[in-house]
Amino acid sequence: MLPATAALTFLVALSLLGIGILWRWTRLDAIESIAYGAVFGVVMGSTALVPLASWLGLTVPLVVGLGLASAVAGLILLAHPTRTPRSPGAAVGWIAAAVLAAFVVRWALLCASALTVDASGLRAGHIHIWGDWSQHLGDVTSFAYGDNFPPTHPRFTGHPLSYHYLTSVTVAAMVRLGMSPLAALPLHSFVFLCWLTLALFAFARRLSQDSSSAALATVLFLIGGGLGWWLSVRDALATPHFWQALWADPWNRSVQEAANFRWKDIVFAYLVPQRAVLYGLPIGLLASTLLLEGGRGGGWRPFVIAGIATGLLPLAHLGTMLALALITPFLVLLFPRRGWVAYFALWAALAVPVFLMQQGGGGGALHHIHWKVGWIAKPDPWWWFWLKNLGLFAPWFLWALLDRDTVPRTNARFLWAFMPIFVIANLVVFQPWDWDNTKVFLFWYLAGCVLVAASVVRWGRRGLAAKVASGIAVATMLFSGVLAHLDQVLGRDRLVMLTPQELKLAEVVREKTPPHALFLAGLQHNHPVPMLAGRRVVMSYTGWMWSQGIESTQREIDVKDMYALTPDGLAELEAFGVDDVVIGPWERDHFHPDERAFARAFRKIIDLPPYAVYEVRPAK
Numbered sequence: 001m002l003p004a005t006a007a008l009t010f011l012v013a014l015s016l017l018g019i020g021i022l023w024r025w026t027r028l029d030a031i032e033s034i035a036y037g038a039v040f041g042v043v044m045g046s047t048a049l050v051p052l053a054s055w056l057g058l059t060v061p062l063v064v065g066l067g068l069a070s071a072v073a074g075l076i077l078l079a080h081p082t083r084t085p086r087s088p089g090a091a092v093g094w095i096a097a098a099v100l101a102a103f104v105v106r107w108a109l110l111c112a113s114a115l116t117v118d119a120s121g122l123r124a125g126h127i128h129i130w131g132d133w134s135q136h137l138g139d140v141t142s143f144a145y146g147d148n149f150p151p152t153h154p155r156f157t158g159h160p161l162s163y164h165y166l167t168s169v170t171v172a173a174m175v176r177l178g179m180s181p182l183a184a185l186p187l188h189s190f191v192f193l194c195w196l197t198l199a200l201f202a203f204a205r206r207l208s209q210d211s212s213s214a215a216l217a218t219v220l221f222l223i224g225g226g227l228g229w230w231l232s233v234r235d236a237l238a239t240p241h242f243w244q245a246l247w248a249d250p251w252n253r254s255v256q257e258a259a260n261f262r263w264k265d266i267v268f269a270y271l272v273p274q275r276a277v278l279y280g281l282p283i284g285l286l287a288s289t290l291l292l293e294g295g296r297g298g299g300w301r302p303f304v305i306a307g308i309a310t311g312l313l314p315l316a317h318l319g320t321m322l323a324l325a326l327i328t329p330f331l332v333l334l335f336p337r338r339g340w341v342a343y344f345a346l347w348a349a350l351a352v353p354v355f356l357m358q359q360g361g362g363g364g365a366l367h368h369i370h371w372k373v374g375w376i377a378k379p380d381p382w383w384w385f386w387l388k389n390l391g392l393f394a395p396w397f398l399w400a401l402l403d404r405d406t407v408p409r410t411n412a413r414f415l416w417a418f419m420p421i422f423v424i425a426n427l428v429v430f431q432p433w434d435w436d437n438t439k440v441f442l443f444w445y446l447a448g449c450v451l452v453a454a455s456v457v458r459w460g461r462r463g464l465a466a467k468v469a470s471g472i473a474v475a476t477m478l479f480s481g482v483l484a485h486l487d488q489v490l491g492r493d494r495l496v497m498l499t500p501q502e503l504k505l506a507e508v509v510r511e512k513t514p515p516h517a518l519f520l521a522g523l524q525h526n527h528p529v530p531m532l533a534g535r536r537v538v539m540s541y542t543g544w545m546w547s548q549g550i551e552s553t554q555r556e557i558d559v560k561d562m563y564a565l566t567p568d569g570l571a572e573l574e575a576f577g578v579d580d581v582v583i584g585p586w587e588r589d590h591f592h593p594d595e596r597a598f599a600r601a602f603r604k605i606i607d608l609p610p611y612a613v614y615e616v617r618p619a620k
Helices: 002-025 030-056 060-079 094-112 127-144 166-176 181-208 211-223 229-237 242-248 253-258 266-271 277-295 301-311 318-334 339-358 364-368 382-390 393-402 409-416 420-425 434-460 464-489 500-512 528-533 542-547 553-564 567-576 585-591 595-601
Strands: 115-118 121-124 495-498 518-520 580-583 603-608 611-615
Touching: 002 030, 002 060, 002 166, 002 181, 002 301, 030 060, 030 166, 030 181, 030 277, 060 166, 094 181, 094 211, 094 464, 115 181, 121 127, 121 500, 127 166, 127 181, 127 495, 127 528, 166 181, 166 277, 181 211, 181 277, 181 409, 181 434, 211 266, 211 434, 211 464, 229 242, 229 253, 229 464, 266 277, 266 434, 266 464, 277 301, 277 318, 277 339, 277 409, 277 434, 301 339, 318 339, 318 409, 318 420, 318 434, 382 393, 393 434, 409 434, 420 434, 434 464, 495 500, 495 528, 500 528, 500 603, 500 611, 518 553, 518 567, 553 567, 553 585, 580 585, 580 595, 595 611
Parallel strands: 518 580
Antiparallel strands: 115 121, 121 495, 580 611, 603 611
């Protein structure tokens, strides 16, 4: 309990600085200052940790000292008298408060089930947690246990860590304060899911000028989906017991994907597995809100703070930086002001050096930008793909976009700047994996949710018949998301990430090998050594290499040679500087190493059946 309290105190301390800056130097109201400022402060503090830990190491005194300095600075800013006028915000009614409270409960239940340990080992609460959190745990433990500062790629030795890793730096600091990575990661996700939900509400509230509309926009964004729910209902109707069948299998991803439903639930496709969104989206909303204020004539200060916030995105979330790069040129055209010079100058000054360092001087995954007209719509016609993936949301969105009274005129003009994303991302793919375009589609979708929610609420106030019709329409927009959440709550996707033996192996590796030891290990995504021991490996899961723009074909051949102990393999062990070699079930099934040859040539330092670890040269 004490380590968790210390970790939460650290997060609050960092948050205070961001809240203080926004409260002291912007016109944002209290909800906006807290929702955006908390994430802004943690992003600033975690960014500062990277050079500080590279110099001093990620130590407890450093973490505590940074937290204390941030808290003191934040409290001074909050205590300083200010005459900055606040932008008026709609009152938070009981409906909005109830919606926000319900999400807090949902996030608590979700994160409590994210990672659990029982007799079968470490279990993930959803297939996307099983697939993605092994990488996040690997980053966290490489920082906390492997002293990976300055950061290099822990799963592809010698390569820069081009993935946006800032959330993992924050969690590593929580681990240094005494938490287990298996507890720190879900706790961090819970806290920032709550901040993100409040940020979504604050953004929608400002643009719609209505608390109920903002609450509905938040629900649509987090739970909304297309017509995929019909597949579940259809299959249940084909049985004699509809409700039992629907309860037994509310959401079948394989059936959904086979029918080309590719716009996935926001929570399980992005917010939970792709944890960088928890930093990127609130920072993007903060920057967008400040740019709206500056565009309305708010002076230079909103542009300056927005430029600083956007400049922090290379380590926080590259998808958000790309989305803002697509949005802001249209904002310049719609809101021409001199302050844009300061915004772009600060963004470039802060982001470009970090981005080039992070990508090793190149463009990383952005080298794979290519034309793909229609995105991933095929084999469906483009129009049908989007209609079925969005459902009634699509026609209602078009109506709300063209209705001049949906939101105040200036805000509508602002939201129009988000619309070109839809066109651009349906023509150009920005990363190796086509589906990753969804990271920029998110901002277009959020703008659509604001417009649809405002239109639905206005329509529903016309009378009982309008309320019923609006309610039915919204239910169809939400039913897919509800079924996906029900499927997770019922535990349909609880998958084993690590067996008890693999958990033990990670623990023993941490005890018996130095932090900078380099391992040769199997290429499965959930290998215990890179995932939980925090040790670097020559190469890991090939799918991650490809999606991050890393050419790994030759490296995979080298790994196979090293396990075969060929003459080339022995030379490569030396060339890569490998310290230890793991032989376990995956390695035996895929590489077929001659274990007798390993035993003759090297000293076995860990014997934990079915795993063995050989020291191929003295530890550094």
